[in-house]
Amino acid sequence: MKNYKSKIKNTLITEEEIKEKIKQAGEFINSIYDGNPILLTGILNGSFMFMADLCRNVTVPCEVGFMKASSYYNGTVSAGNVSITLDLAQDISRYHVVIAEDIIDTGRTLKEVTEILRKRNPLSLHVITLLDKPSRRVVDFKADMSLFTIPDKFVIGYGLDCGEYYRNLPYIAEYKE
Ligand code: IMP
Ligand code: MG
Helix, strand or coil: CCCCHHHEEEEEECHHHHHHHHHHHHHHHHHHHCCCCEEEEEEECCCHHHHHHHHCCCCCCEEEEEEEEEEEEECCEEEEEEEEEECCCCCHHHCEEEEEEEEECCCHHHHHHHHHHHCCCCCEEEEEEEEECHHHCCCCCCCCEEEEECCCCCEEECCECECCECCCCCCEEEECC
């Protein structure tokens, strides 16, 4: 693919920095749930790498599940409406649910997803996001834990894509528009 490598600008967050923060996120989960079982829920596709590393730092009994919500249609610009295209199979009224998200941008995806999940009466619901761009919020939404707060830049790697590429980069980089 033409220009593939030249679109990867400077590294914003290294593998080591990610690893260290995810360790802290695991400790946060272990301290909150104190031995109670959880349903760690990843929002696909962006959270797949984060989920894989986060769950390895969880020591409370842990099931994993995935949901898919799409809000990005036009390259790097959010189209606004959110739809759930893959749902959890579990009846979450029996679970403490912990959502793992790659990034909170406008806040629309997680506001919608958490409203849907709350209506199903989970035992509890917490949101952990790897990245947070608070300056871009359109709707009011705050995660229980944000591992990195970043400026208004489009980023790729460690699960995050541009046009479905770059998810496999092991670090987070700025995308050269
Ligand atoms: P929100 O609904 O606007 O908060 O956006 C959530 C989704 O948009 C995220 O889960 C990502 O999939 C995508 N997204 C937002 N910002 C970025 C970015 O900088 N790089 C890659 N994907 C992004
Ligand atoms: Mg996402």
